[in-house]
Each structure stands twice: as structure tokens, then as C-alpha cells.
Amino acid sequence: MSRRKPKDPIRRKNVKKVVRSIAEGVILIALLLLMIHALFTFDTYEPYEEAGTEMASEEEDTGFIALSYFGVDRNETKTLISTQRLREHIDALSASGYVTITQQDILDYYREGKLLPKKSLFLMFEDGRRDTAIFAQKVTEEYNYISTILTYAQKFETKDSKFLMPADLQELEKSTFCELGTNGYRLEYINVFDRYDRFLGTLNTLEYAHVQPYLGREYNHYLMDYLRDEYGIPLESRAQMAARIDADYDELERIYTEELGEVPGLYVLMHSNTGMFGENEKVSAVNQARIMELFDMNFNREGYSLNTQEASLYDLTRMQPQSYWHTNHLLMRIWDDTGQDMAWADGDTERKSNWEELEGRAEFQAQEIYLTCEPEGMGTLRLRDSQDYKDVAVTTRLTGNKLGIQSVYVRADAYCENGICVKIENNELYILDGEQLIYQENIDRLTQAEPVSVEEDDMAAQIAEKELEVQYADTVQEGKDAAIELALLNETETLSVEEGAEEYVEEINLNDAADRQLSIKVKDNLLTVSVDGYYAVQEEEIQSVDAGWIYIQSGWGGEAYSQRNLTDDVYDGVFVDFEVTENTGAQKEAVLYDNKLHGLEWLGWKSRKLWNTVINWFINTF
Numbered sequence: 001m002s003r004r005k006p007k008d009p010i011r012r013k014n015v016k017k018v019v020r021s022i023a024e025g026v027i028l029i030a031l032l033l034l035m036i037h038a039l040f041t042f043d044t045y046e047p048y049e050e051a052g053t054e055m056a057s058e059e060e061d062t063g064f065i066a067l068s069y070f071g072v073d074r075n076e077t078k079t080l081i082s083t084q085r086l087r088e089h090i091d092a093l094s095a096s097g098y099v100t101i102t103q104q105d106i107l108d109y110y111r112e113g114k115l116l117p118k119k120s121l122f123l124m125f126e127d128g129r130r131d132t133a134i135f136a137q138k139v140t141e142e143y144n145y146i147s148t149i150l151t152y153a154q155k156f157e158t159k160d161s162k163f164l165m166p167a168d169l170q171e172l173e174k175s176t177f178c179e180l181g182t183n184g185y186r187l188e189y190i191n192v193f194d195r196y197d198r199f200l201g202t203l204n205t206l207e208y209a210h211v212q213p214y215l216g217r218e219y220n221h222y223l224m225d226y227l228r229d230e231y232g233i234p235l236e237s238r239a240q241m242a243a244r245i246d247a248d249y250d251e252l253e254r255i256y257t258e259e260l261g262e263v264p265g266l267y268v269l270m271h272s273n274t275g276m277f278g279e280n281e282k283v284s285a286v287n288q289a290r291i292m293e294l295f296d297m298n299f300n301r302e303g304y305s306l307n308t309q310e311a312s313l314y315d316l317t318r319m320q321p322q323s324y325w326h327t328n329h330l331l332m333r334i335w336d337d338t339g340q341d342m343a344w345a346d347g348d349t350e351r352k353s354n355w356e357e358l359e360g361r362a363e364f365q366a367q368e369i370y371l372t373c374e375p376e377g378m379g380t381l382r383l384r385d386s387q388d389y390k391d392v393a394v395t396t397r398l399t400g401n402k403l404g405i406q407s408v409y410v411r412a413d414a415y416c417e418n419g420i421c422v423k424i425e426n427n428e429l430y431i432l433d434g435e436q437l438i439y440q441e442n443i444d445r446l447t448q449a450e451p452v453s454v455e456e457d458d459m460a461a462q463i464a465e466k467e468l469e470v471q472y473a474d475t476v477q478e479g480k481d482a483a484i485e486l487a488l489l490n491e492t493e494t495l496s497v498e499e500g501a502e503e504y505v506e507e508i509n510l511n512d513a514a515d516r517q518l519s520i521k522v523k524d525n526l527l528t529v530s531v532d533g534y535y536a537v538q539e540e541e542i543q544s545v546d547a548g549w550i551y552i553q554s555g556w557g558g559e560a561y562s563q564r565n566l567t568d569d570v571y572d573g574v575f576v577d578f579e580v581t582e583n584t585g586a587q588k589e590a591v592l593y594d595n596k597l598h599g600l601e602w603l604g605w606k607s608r609k610l611w612n613t614v615i616n617w618f619i620n621t622f
Helices: 009-039 083-095 103-112 130-142 153-158 166-174 205-214 238-260 281-294 327-338 454-471 476-491 599-621
Strands: 064-069 120-125 147-152 178-184 188-193 199-204 266-268 297-302 316-318 355-359 361-365 368-372 378-383 392-398 405-412 420-425 428-433 436-442 516-523 526-531 534-541 549-555 572-582 591-594
Touching: 064 103, 064 297, 064 316, 064 327, 083 130, 083 327, 103 297, 120 130, 130 147, 130 166, 147 153, 147 166, 147 266, 153 238, 166 178, 166 238, 178 238, 188 205, 199 205, 205 454, 238 281, 327 361, 327 368, 355 361, 361 378, 368 378, 368 549, 392 405, 405 516, 405 572, 420 516, 420 526, 428 526, 428 534, 436 534, 454 476, 549 572
Parallel strands: 064 120, 120 147, 147 178, 178 266, 266 297, 297 316
Antiparallel strands: 188 199, 355 378, 361 368, 368 572, 378 549, 392 516, 392 572, 405 420, 405 549, 420 428, 428 436, 516 526, 526 534, 572 591
């Protein structure tokens, strides 16, 4: 009988190393290929052909819409749109029949009366961020869309790695999917006051970002006004103002000419929207003269997307889609501007079929319902076959922005009037029994968020402003003096709300995010409502005891505060993991409706999230 040779442990260990190395290599190659696929394409832009495109006529001038994004990144931020959401926007525009036009098309439209496609889109990306070029161009190339990327001339000299340099812009032009424009020489803020009326003077972008949480609307852009003192009195004569503004345009012309051979033909004046070319008539006149001297066209306004022959080449308007806009939000705004048909986003049609779309537009993605209201109106969905629901429990997460309306109705009639309405409007919770208001409270107070006093907020603002003085002091001594003052401020005690100080109530901004867990329970004539686990009402007696429908609603929150003076009359309610169960007191209640993910569907969603996290890590790391 033969004996087996004992296994060589060193050989076995080496084999494992080889196998592991091969596996790691395969994974790295796969990730590299995915990154290349995600970031690069090798196509060429193909302009629209009149023969295959529905064109406008001389009798019907449909003009063109202009959209301008602040920037693009892999993941959404407060100002940068995610690659995925941009793709959803572009996909919907393409499905709606929009084709992109070039700067030359616009010039020919105004100068020669050239007819444009009925659905013409002029697409821009502002601020000249490097990540925008990396992530946006891949998406636009997939849809054969050309865009204009805007830069600040000053960034070429500061060599800021976050922004595109001249060599990058030349490569983008060679791709044929990109044209060049400019936001001007600099992005700088003048005549700045904080919200406590302290005068901060002039701030560059880094300084502005540092104190931005403590600013109101009292500031302006560099080319919009005279430099003024804290009393609003000009610090410069008319000739000095003109020389200062001229110097900006001169620098812009010099840098672009030296670096790119010419000044881009398209300009976006930061930030006018005044009906002129500045906040002051004399300032406007200086800007106007230089703009018409240097550029072929100027986007002078924001908020409205449609440009027609009635507009001027130097007073064009653009819409700036925000990073939190879901697809139907964008389409709703364009539809309101143009009246043109849109390919509304439905998402998962099987999930959507459980609801009746009565007002607005709804999109179902995974466990989320995006309910977009009509301009200055409502969005309303009614759960099918829910007319006999009486004793129920409803749970959902509400992740629409603070400014706006998200409502859930139970036991409601066929007109969504009588019944129980639980509504969060502009961060206030309202509970109505029919027409009777039975509860109202600020959400932050209900959930016992720690209040901040005016004194505490004022001190935080002073500290942030003193930190700027330390960092940007003109001399060593000034920096030392500011550091001493900063240390004293940090040691200064302030009264809290609990100690009797006035509470600081922040104005809600358009893009302030929210995330609330809502629970509603009705049984017989008793109602219980909680938000984030905090009870608003608990077994409150109600009059609405008849069975009725389940509705969800979204709505415009009214004229909104926006530090950047943005305006928006459309709102996206976001309902996550919406579930309706019986509320009979049984140990295990029957599920009447459920929009959650389960089983393999949940596992697939979780795996995709994990995979995206890995890809993001590789992109950010390498």
C-alpha cells in the first residue's frame, strides 16, 4: 500500500499568494476598465440635421431654452448635481425631443433670422470646475449633446487645481462636444454685511465661503455696484469705478488672449438679473460698453429658460437647475416656460400603477416616490382601492426640502377635503381633522432640537469673521492683534435660550434639506401622530371616523427666501418606504400597501450602493 506524500506547506502558501494576486489583479483591471468607461468616450459631436428634425417656422418662433448647471460631481452636494441626476435630466430632455444648439446657431438666429429646431436646448456648465468636465462630458457625449463650459480668467493665474486650465480647455474643444465661454475675470463679493449688519467689505470666494452661514442678502458681486462704505456711501468716484471695472475686463482680455489666443464669444455677467448690466445705472453703462466690445452674446438673467426673437443677444436668460431637482421638477419648470410637451418621468411603472396621479407628476424609483407639484400648485396621488381604509397605520420618511409642503391624508373623501391631514409645511407640522386645525408646532421644537440663542449665533458670526482677519491680515502685527481678539471672543460667555436669551430663528432657504420619519395611526375615533419618534398627538379624539382614501400631496411653499436670490415655484415631495398597515390591535397587522424594497430587490439596491461607494473611492483616491 502506497503512502501519500505530505503536502508542502510552503508550496501551498505560495499557490494561495498567486491565486490571491491574480484575483486582486482581475478586480483592479475590472475597476480600471469601469473607470475608463465612466470617464472617457471617443465619439465626435454630430450637429442636428434639419431634414431629420422638426423645425420652427417663421410664423411660430419657439426660440430656444438655456440651462446652466453650477457644476457636476459623482455625488450630489448643496450646489453640485450628481452624475446620476444629470444623466436623468439629460435623458428626459432627449426623450422630450430636445436637441442642442451651438453659440453660432444663436448668433445666426438673432443676426440672420435662422430657424431653429422646435425644441432647441443651449446647455452650459458654469464656474469651470475640473470635476464638472470629467463627469458631465461623459453624459453629454452619450446623448450627442454639445455644451459650453464657463471659466474665470483669474483661475488660470492662481493655478487652482480644482479648476480647468487652458490646456484642459483646448482638449475639451478638440473633443467637439464642448465650446468655451466665460463668467468673467473673478468671482468676488463687495459691500458685504453679515446678518447682524456688521460691514465686512470685500470678500474673495474663500473668505465668502467661510462666513457664508452668517450672511443675509446684503452683498453684491464685483461688477455690480460702486465700492461702498458701511453707510452705503461710494468709496470711489465715477472715474475710479469705471477704471476698476475696465481693469477687470482688460485682465480678462489679456489672459484669455495669451492663454487661448482669443476671448470666448459668450459671457455670463455675474450676477445681474436687474434689467440692466448692474445694480447702478452708471455701473451698468460701463459694463454694457465693455460687454458689447468684447463678446458676441451675454446671458444677463436667471430664472426663466426661454429665449425668443424678442430678446437681445446681450440680455439672454438661463435657468439654473439645482442639485436637488428631480427630473419632473426640471421638466415642470421648462413646461411652464414654454408650454411644450414633455416626456414626464414615471420611473417604475408597476409601482406607480398602485396610485392615481391627480395633480402634478410622480416618479417612482426603488423605495422612493418623487411627487412634483405644478407651478404654484399641488401634486396629488391617491392610493388605489383605499376608499374603505379606516383603522390604519401609515409610516414614511419625508426627505423633501424644508421649504415646501408634504402631506399625508387618511380617511379622506373623494375630493381630498374632509378627513385627517398631517402636513409638514415650511418646517411646521399641521394636523387637521376635516377643516379644524387640532395641532401646530415647529418641527425643530417638536423634536427637541437644541435651540440657538441670538447671542450664541451672533458670537459664532463674530468668531468666523475674526478668523478671516487672522488668516488674511496684511501685516504680521495685524494678524497678532486679530489672534488676541479671537482668543477673547472664544472665551466670551453668551446666554442660551434656556437662560432666557432670545431664540435665533433662521430663515429657511430654498435648498435646506430635511429628513423626517412620520407615523400616523388611527383607530376608531383616536389619532396618534409622531415625527422622529416624538409625539405630536397621542390618542387624540377626532371627528373624522368614516372610512376613506389615502392621499399624499406635495406643494409649493410660497415665496421663498434664497440667499442667492433664486426663485422657484415648483416643489418635490419625497416619500420613502411608504407603508400602510391595518391598525386593529392584532399582534401582527396585515400590510395593505408597501413601497419598501424586499428580498433580492433590496439586496440588489444595497449592492449597487456599495459598488458606487467603491468606484467613488477609487476615483477620489486616484
